[in-house]
Amino acid sequence: MSNDFFFFGNEALSDNAYVSGTGFNGVSLVAGGSYDQANGRVNEEWGYRFRAIRKCNIVTTNIDRVPNLDPTLKKRIVAEARFIRAYSYFELVNWFGDVPFYTNLITIDEAKTIARTPKATVLEFILKELSEIRNDLPTNTEYAEKDRGRITRGAAIALTARIRTFTGEWPEVKKECEALMNVTSNGTYGLVANYADLFKTSGEFNNEVILDLQYGGGRTFSTQRSFLPQTVSLLRATLVPTQDLVDDYIMTNGKAIGETGSGYNENTPYVNRDPRMEQTIIRHGSTIVDVEGKHKRSSRNRVLRRLLIAWTTRAPRQPVIISASLQI
Numbered sequence: 001m002s003n004d005f006f007f008f009g010n011e012a013l014s015d016n017a018y019v020s021g022t023g024f025n026g027v028s029l030v031a032g033g034s035y036d037q038a039n040g041r042v043n044e045e046w047g048y049r050f051r052a053i054r055k056c057n058i059v060t061t062n063i064d065r066v067p068n069l070d071p072t073l074k075k076r077i078v079a080e081a082r083f084i085r086a087y088s089y090f091e092l093v094n095w096f097g098d099v100p101f102y103t104n105l106i107t108i109d110e111a112k113t114i115a116r117t118p119k120a121t122v123l124e125f126i127l128k129e130l131s132e133i134r135n136d137l138p139t140n141t142e143y144a145e146k147d148r149g150r151i152t153r154g155a156a157i158a159l160t161a162r163i164r165t166f167t168g169e170w171p172e173v174k175k176e177c178e179a180l181m182n183v184t185s186n187g188t189y190g191l192v193a194n195y196a197d198l199f200k201t202s203g204e205f206n207n208e209v210i211l212d213l214q215y216g217g218g219r220t221f222s223t224q225r226s227f228l229p230q231t232v233s234l235l236r237a238t239l240v241p242t243q244d245l246v247d248d249y250i251m252t253n254g255k256a257i258g259e260t261g262s263g264y265n266e267n268t269p270y271v272n273r274d275p276r277m278e279q280t281i282i283r284h285g286s287t288i289v290d291v292e293g294k295h296k297r298s299s300r301n302r303v304l305r306r307l308l309i310a311w312t313t314r315a316p317r318q319p320v321i322i323s324a325s326l327q328i
Contacts, residue, residue: 001084002213003048004223008239009041015244023226023238045095049088056085057105079136080151083159086126090163093119101125123163130160139187140210148205149214154180154187158210180210196279229282241281249277 009024011017012031019028025040035042059081063074085103092099101117137153161176179186190207197203225235247257252272255262263272270283282288 001052001087003044004213006045006048007213008223008226012239015242017239017241017245019239021238042095045091049092050100052088053085053102054105056081056088057103060085060103061105075136076138079133082129082133083137083151083156086129087159089122090126090159093122094166098122123167127160127163130156130163134186139185141184141188149212151211152187154189155211157186195276199279228288232288246277246281246283249274 005024009019009027012019012024012027019031021028022040025044026035027041029035029039030041037043060078063069063078066074089099089101097119098116099119099122100111100114101122102114106114134153134156137151137156140152140154143150143152157176157179161173164170164173164176180189187210188207189210192198192203192206192208198206198208226238227240228235228237230236246269250256250273251262251264252274253261253263257264257269257273265271270277278286
C-alpha cells in the first residue's frame with residue numbers, strides 16, 4: 001500500500017523540503033517541472049499503484065473460493081482490500097487525472113486496450129467504497145494487539161475527509177472529521193501530551209495515529225540516513241528542509257515570525273519558537289543521539305523527518321494530513 005520513498009520524497013514536491021540530484025527517484029525533477037515519462041518517480045507511482053490494485057482485485061474476486069472462512073473475518077479482509085484499492089486509485093488520479101479503471105482481473109490483451117476513465121467517476125467510486133466498508137472495519141480499540149496496524153474504520157473516515165479536502169467540499173470535511181473527534185464509536189483518538197513522545201518506540205500505536213506504515217520482522221529503517229547529518233548517518237543528506245518550512249513555525253506567543261509584535265530576532269532565529277521546530281529540524285548547533293547512544297552536534301540545518309509514516313490527528317496546516325515520520 002505504501003512506499004517510504006513516496007512519503008518522504010513527496011515532501012520535496014512541496015515547499016517543505018528539497019532533494020538534491022536524482023535522489024528519491026528523481027522527485028526534484030518533478031518539483032522543478034523538468035520531467036518526462038521516463039522519470040523514475042512517475043513510473044514508480046503508476047506501476048506501484050496498479051500492482052496494488054491487481055492484488056486487491058485478486059482478493060475481492062477469489063475470496064468466495066476460500067472454504068470455511070469466518071463470515072466476520074471475510075468481511076474485514078474484503079473491506080481492507082477495497083480500502084487499499086480505493087487509496088491506490090486516489091493516488092493515481094491525483095498524479096495522472098483520468099486513469100484506466102477496473103475492479104476485476106483483466107487480461108494482458110485487455111490491459112493494452114483499456115481506455116481511461118474520467119477522474120470524477122473514479123473519485124465517485126472511491127467515496128462510495130469508503131462509505132460502504134466502514135461498518136465492516138473494526139475501530140482502533142477493537143483490534144487485538146497482534147492486529148494493530150491494520151486498516152480501521154477511522155482510517156476509512158479519515159481518507160474520506162482527505163479526499164473531500166481535495167475536492168473542496170468543506171462542509172463534508174467537517175462532518176467526517178467530527179465523526180472521529182466528537183464520538184468514540186468510530187475509534188478513540190486524541191493528541192499526545194508530549195509531541196516528542198510520538199517518535200519514541202514507547203509511543204507506537206498512540207491515540208494520534210489513524211493509519212501508519214508498519215515494518216515487521218528484522219527489517220531496519222535505512223531511509224532515515226537520507227535526512228541525518230553525515231556525522232551520524234555516514235551518508236550525505238539528500239532530503240533537507242527549506243527555509244519556508246523553518247519560517248512556518250510560529251513564535252511561542254502564537255504570532256508568525258513576520259508579524260508585528262512577534263518578537264522574532266534574525267540574530268537568534270530559534271529562540272521562543274514553536275517547540276515542535278526543535279523536535280523536527282536538525283539545525284546548526286542541534287544535539288542528537290545516534291544509534292549507539294552517542295550525542296552529536298550538527299553544524300548545519302538538516303531535516304529530521306521524525307514523522308512516523310502515518311495519518312495523525314495532529315496537523316498544523318490541515319484537519320487531516322498524511323505525514324511522514326521516523327523514529328531514531
